Amino acid sequence: MKRKLLLVSNSTLHGGGGYLDHCQQQISHFFGKDVKKVLFIPYALHDRDNYTKTARDKFKTLGGGNTFRLLKSLYDNKVVTEIQRRVMEDGVPYMGSSAGTNVATISISTTNDMPIVCPPSFNAIGLVPFNINPHYLDPDPNSRHMGETREQRITQYHEEPNTPSVLGLREGSMLLVEGNKATLLGTTKARLFSR
């Protein structure tokens, strides 16, 4: 298996400079000197032209945006299988951040995003055999908000049958996948939840 993935938790890190600054080094290293062209998929934001311009100008917010909108457009444009084939068989490097990380996994069932549009399925591209929760947040004992913690939400997910493990990828973390080897990069680490 030739896959080569860089799955980033978030595009901007608090106190970590501008967009993708916190993972600039890993991105350069990941794509290397030989990559001259990047296919940018702007489906996750509404204004695609502007998003693409921004990305082209500054190479920023790659793959961020709304996960439901991104996955629905991947299905609408019939590119889910094609991306999977190119990455898994041909070894084309894939990089995603936030929404772009969610759609690279088994399903988008562990996204934090609002379900603003309805994709035909929650099944995603499946470039790794587990799910990821980007922007993972540890429970905050001082919070006065009564919504479920991220941990409680992932536990609810695991109450469902046959659900895969979920990697809670904290802001500032990213996962580098090369073939069957995955390496956690960044400074903030991750938390793995299994059913």
Place this chain on the structure above:
Amino acid sequence: MKRKLLLVSNSTLHGGGGYLDHCQQQISHFFGKDVKKVLFIPYALHDRDNYTKTARDKFKTLGGGNTFRLLKSLYDNKVVTEIQRRVMEDGVPYMGSSAGTNVATISISTTNDMPIVCPPSFNAIGLVPFNINPHYLDPDPNSRHMGETREQRITQYHEEPNTPSVLGLREGSMLLVEGNKATLLGTTKARLFSR
């Protein structure tokens, strides 16, 4: 139109006592003395027997839980249309909190929950002609987390065509609907977003 709804933002309020304590008075008044039986729908949590027992014992967390799980079970059990008919035509009072509030609106597209299961549609029971975002949170200028604010998420929703208004119902707030009249109750108010 006979509808009579009490749509609560959240079941527990920080500093507001135990489950549903903050809206106890409104609930008593809403159901009145003549209501002897309540149909409790435990679909939003995994352990339905335990949830029902808890609700029976303490009349608590009515309609809370996971919105996706709740709506999927309403469809699986073919009760969406029946609930709509009984509430809209026969005037059976409907009360929901959190997830139970989301499914009472046009769609669940403005829930905060994790999409742990995939319902056949995001269209909900449609007891009111708008959407609600329960547990609404104002943007926090001191937050170090880089995920989208609730306001940004709702704005993304309104980038989609033909999307209804969204009532951001803060924790502690609830909406009383009687026929064509809606009254905001509780202490924390709400914020209305229109496309």
